[in-house]
Each structure stands twice: as C-alpha cells, then as structure tokens.
Amino acid sequence: MKKIKVDFDLCESNAMCEALAPSHFQIDDDDYLQVLDENVTDEDLAVVEQAVASCPKSALSIVDA
Ligand code: SF4
Numbered sequence: 001m002k003k004i005k006v007d008f009d010l011c012e013s014n015a016m017c018e019a020l021a022p023s024h025f026q027i028d029d030d031d032y033l034q035v036l037d038e039n040v041t042d043e044d045l046a047v048v049e050q051a052v053a054s055c056p057k058s059a060l061s062i063v064d065a
Pocket of ligand 1: 006010011012013014015016017018025033054055056057058059060
C-alpha cells in the first residue's frame with residue numbers, strides 16, 4: 001500500500017493539493033492542512049500524483065508503506 005507523506009515544515013496551506021485531490025487533502029478552519037485519507041489506492045494514484053506534483057513547496061510525497 002502506498003501512503004501520502006507531508007512535510008509540514010514546508011507546507012504553506014495554499015490548498016493546491018485540496019483543489020486537485022479533495023478526497024485526501026483539506027485545509028481546516030485554522031488554515032492547517034489535514035490529510036483526510038493517507039492511503040493511496042491504485043484507483044487514487046493518478047490524482048494524488050497530480051497533487052504531489054502540483055505542490056509549490058514540494059511538501060508532498062508518496063511512500064511505500
Ligand atoms: S499543495 Fe503543498 S503547500 Fe499547498 S497545502 Fe498542499 S501540501 Fe501544503
């Protein structure tokens with residue numbers, strides 16, 4: 001199973017990932033990124049990869065769990 005990894009020291013909560021993959025990422029009311037679902041299924045992989053590639057801070061990665 002692949003999982004989403006976030007470097008919260010780099011994340012600036014600009015919601016790019018939420019826009020692309022709202023099933024996995026959400027900016028909360030306090031402006032912090034929440035990972036709604038860290039698991040990446042084969043079905044989700046393409047959209048999560050897009051979100052990872054679109055993060056302007058390079059804060060996201062997909063790792064093998
Ligand atoms: S796209 Fe990157 S910087 Fe923006 S909220 Fe998501 S993880 Fe954070």
